[in-house]
Amino acid sequence: MNQSVPECEARLRAQREVLADLLSRRGQIDADAVVLTTERDTLAYSALAGGDARARKKLEELNKQLARLRDDEAALSAAVVTAQSMVRDAEEALRDAQRVDNGIKALALLDPLKTAGQTIDAAIGQLLQGLDQLRSDVRQLRAWGCHPTSEQSMQVAIRRALESALQAELDVPLHRPAERRDFSDLCRLWGENCLATLRTPDRKAA
Numbered sequence: 001m002n003q004s005v006p007e008c009e010a011r012l013r014a015q016r017e018v019l020a021d022l023l024s025r026r027g028q029i030d031a032d033a034v035v036l037t038t039e040r041d042t043l044a045y046s047a048l049a050g051g052d053a054r055a056r057k058k059l060e061e062l063n064k065q066l067a068r069l070r071d072d073e074a075a076l077s078a079a080v081v082t083a084q085s086m087v088r089d090a091e092e093a094l095r096d097a098q099r100v101d102n103g104i105k106a107l108a109l110l111d112p113l114k115t116a117g118q119t120i121d122a123a124i125g126q127l128l129q130g131l132d133q134l135r136s137d138v139r140q141l142r143a144w145g146c147h148p149t150s151e152q153s154m155q156v157a158i159r160r161a162l163e164s165a166l167q168a169e170l171d172v173p174l175h176r177p178a179e180r181r182d183f184s185d186l187c188r189l190w191g192e193n194c195l196a197t198l199r200t201p202d203r204k205a206a
Contacts, residue, residue, distance in 0.1 A: 008094040019083040026076040148190030
C-alpha cells in the first residue's frame with residue numbers, strides 16, 4: 001500500500017532518530033574503550049612483569065570489559081548498517097510518495113492551465129480588435145478634420161505601447177521609463193491634440 005507524504009516523512013524521521021541513537025551509543029563505546037585501554041596499558045607492566053597480584057587481577061577485569069565492549073561495538077556496527085539501509089529505504093519511499101503526490105497535483109492543474117491559455121488567447125483577440133478600433137477611430141478623427149496624430153506616429157506609438165506593456169515579460173529593456181506610454185496615455189494625448197486642432201484648425205499633430 002502506498003503511503004502518503006506525511007506518513008513517509010514521519011517514518012523517515014523515526015528511522016533517522018534510531019540511526020542517530022545507534023551511532024551515539026557506538027561512539028560512547030569507542031570512548032569507553034579508549035579509557036579502558038589506557039588504564040590497561042598503565043597496569044600491564046606491573047601485572048605481567050612486576051608480579052603485582054592486584055594489578056594482574058585488575059588487568060584481567062579490564063580485558064574482560066574490553067572484550068565485552070568489542071562484542072557490543074560489533075553488534076552496534078551491524079545494527080548501524082541495518083539502520084542506514086532502513087533510512088535509505090525510507091528516503092526512497094518518501095521520494096516515491098512525493099512523485100505520486102506531485103503527479104496528482106499536476107493532473108489537477110491541467111484544466112486550469114488549459115483555461116489560462118484560452119483566457120490569454122481571448123484577451124489577445126480582444127486586444128487586436130481594440131487596436132483595430134483604435135486605428136479606425138484615429139483615422140476617422142483625421143477624416144473629420146481633427147489631427148490627433150499622423151499615421152506613422154500612430155503606428156510607432158502603438159508599437160511602443162505594446163512593447164512597454166510586454167517588456168517585463170520579454171525580459172528586454174526596450175524603452176527607457178521616460179519613453180514608456182500606455183494606451184490610456186496615448187488616447188489622452190491624442191484627444192488633447194484633437195481639442196487643440198479644433199481650437200486652431202490649421203494646426204496638425206505630429
